[in-house]
Amino acid sequence: MADAQVTIKTHNQKWQETVPVAAHRDAVTLLLEKLLGYQIINSLRDIDGVGHRVPHGGEFFKDSTLVTDETFAQIERLAELAPLHNPVNALGIHVFRQLLPDAPSVAVFDTAFHQTLDEPAYIYPLPWHYYAELGIRRYGFHGTSHKYVSGVLAEKLGVPLSALRVICCHLGNGSSICAIKNGRSVNTSMGFTPQSGVMMGTRSGDIDPSILPWIAQRESKTPQQLNQLLNNESGLLGVSGVSSDYRDVEQAANTGNRQAKLALTLFAERIRATIGSYIMQMGGLDALVFTGGIGENSARARSAVCQILHVLGLAVDEVINQRKETF
CATH class of the missing domain: 3.30.420.40 (ATPase, nucleotide binding domain)
Structure with missing residues (x-):
């Protein structure tokens, strides 16, 4: 190189x-x-x-x-x-x-x-032999980040992690959400590969799986080309047509670019939906933490993710949110 x-x-x-x-x-x-x-x-x-x-x-x-x-x-x-x-x-x-x-x-x-995920969280509803023989299951990724950030959060709160229900949002070009209960990962958005879950910079996240054979047949795409489409041409880049960088998409949205605005809305909506399901799974929430390039640096992204979560008792202090502070 x-x-x-x-x-x-x-x-x-x-x-x-x-x-x-x-x-x-x-x-x-x-x-x-x-x-x-x-x-x-x-x-x-x-x-x-x-x-x-x-x-x-x-x-x-x-x-x-x-x-x-x-x-x-x-x-x-x-x-x-x-x-x-x-x-x-x-x-x-x-x-x-x-x-x-x-x-x-x-x-x-x-x-x-x-x-530490239980079987209902990691088994896919496919014929059993795909798991038993090929190891197809939810593995999850960004584990080093989720483990570290939740541990630091507990230290800052002065509460044992084993007593907390935490949702960690690692938001960047690759993004994943993790539900952590009593110090254990109990669910996470990425699955068999880092392609699944919420929308990302160039990755689509979860979509209807039948879209893939439909595109393959209509456009004569190979599995490798479909993988390229999902991993490198989708997400913020695919919807906005501008960039995979949240900052560039945000700038385009501020100038009135409709697709850029839609991309930012989709990004936040997919994360909110995941957070809501994890709160239900854990029976509540004690802390929501953001990390990663977008999670740490974009007040707009944090605010958008929390926008409708007031129905679950979450609210954003916008003064604090605008500060460039981390813990």
């Missing part, structure tokens, strides 16, 4: 540059060189461990896991559930284990937090 983006952040400084990187091993080597060059570390021996975000842990991994030869092989086997991500993650783990043999690698799985 001729224009790879390299970003290194510490607590009080950030470096960014564009450099050519030929392969993943070169990227890891470059990263280690930068850590030394910027004097973030004095020696590679200063690195006590390496954390790897792995999108899919299937039903096998229920928590962060020390990488051994056995767990590494399992991550590779799970590539069939995440063919775009797990193979690349496995390659990164392999290179770090080679270059830093004395520093343990730990795999942190996006799916692990949602392994």
